[in-house]
Amino acid sequence: MTVLSLKISSQHDGFSLEIDRTIPISGVTALFGPSGAGKSTLLRIIAGFERGTGCVAYGDEVWEDGRHFVPPHRRGVATVFQTPTLFPHLDVQGNLAYAARRAGQSGTVAAMLERFDLTGLGARNPLTLSGGEAQRVALARALLTRPRLILMDEPLAALDHARRAEIFPFIERLRDEAQVPILYVTHSPAEVARLAGRMLTLRAGRVTGLGPTAELLAVADVSTEESGEPGSLVTARVVGQTGDGLTELAFSGGAILTPETIGAPGSTVRLFIRARDVMIARDRPEGLSALNILPATVYTVANAGPASADVLLRCGEARLRARLTRRSVAALGLEEGTGCHAIVKSVALARE
Template sequence: MLSFDIQHRQGDFTLALAAEIGPGLTALSGPSGSGKTSVLNIIAGLIRPQRGHVRLDDTIFVDTARDEWLPPHKRRCGVVFQEARLFPHLSVRQNLLYGHWFNRARGEQADLAGIADLLGIAPLLDRPPGTLSGGEAQRVALGRALLAKPRLLLMDEPLSALDSARKDDILPYLERVRDTAQVPILYVTHAQAEIDRLASRVLVLRAGRLVS
């Protein structure tokens, strides 16, 4: 269970919200500028909130009252951004295995074949990222996040840069991840079609506050 109660001011904008998120996919929706990406960045550790706490099960990510802070690389959050952000000098296979690099100290094996099958990217493993379509690149980015074996998956409008046909191509793969990953997923989007198809719960954010 992910729980957070945060307050953070950036210029004239104030973010203040509290929620609990369990297994399945929770969509965080709302108009542009409502603070959706800031929420993800606080949970991931890319922004340190001025007040409040973020916890995942028994792990404290941040608690300002107790002056506790867990660095981003220790939170085991898989993050998928709007752009795939693949390493251009590495093959698809090498990009995927980079995600597993964070698990080597725990002696965990990389399920490269299983993730490649789940996301339909096995035929792409030896290709350079520059030859991939937008949808293919996003599936590789998702695979890289999953191979890190995250305890939490954060997705920031991962389909916003794709056209309608590519979105339709990747949605079934996101449904597979939702149904098999067994970790909470916080999915930022303002696309109602994605919410209707993927979300088990919807949080609506406006002007830095939850309205539903």
């Protein structure tokens, strides 16, 4: 596993970024935090597009310190931006061929077109592509440069839900097959849950956490950002299909049923459970349409706004977050150690 060492300081227009961390890099590592936290600034410094004060090193190679600076094109880094920066005077195949020639692997363009489902788009001008198609071209071009590290700066932020769903499998394939580490900037917990095994969290230019995704997404102040998707990440195992077409999943806190078809029995999935999809009852409720009712214990209660509270529950070894009104918390008498039941209305699933 390669290590990215950062000891940097950057001040710009009243914003201060101060990072002193050593980050193990493999698979997808998410840079996560609200807008203005410094995620994109940090990515630009790593890429070499912006200079900070201090040191940036990748493995045993120093890219920037007080004595010298390695320019972006010599770092072996490919960057995928929110809006694809394709050459408008070249067609899709031309964009890929240019990247391949620079990397000395011009014979691989046809294979890359097929790999990213671009075979029928080779002669198209980039300006005529949909957002999802253009982003697939950008991903293919990034891989053709034979990078040591891929940087992605909110690559799904400009896409609607359907286009995001279209791109996810290609990023997952890149993660699983290319064996190139990816640093992925996002403020979406759902994207982190689906793609990243590790995450670094930022707030106001400072690191607030670094570690496994499952652990950090269970921390209250990580998931309650302006994305509107506070929630929790749970790792589960596919048990199999029920007689009425549901998929049964097992985790340390019990069993979860979902209408989604996920994979073969024994395979592992990660469940992102939105806080707004978790209800709490002191006693096990009867006569509900909800399929998933799990015994739980209140772990923490924290204010989440003038009228809201985040209740973190312990279900086995897993943590589930529920977003309730403060009135409901008081009415139920919820405090640390209170026994209760979590009613999970729905889950978002992403196979590891």
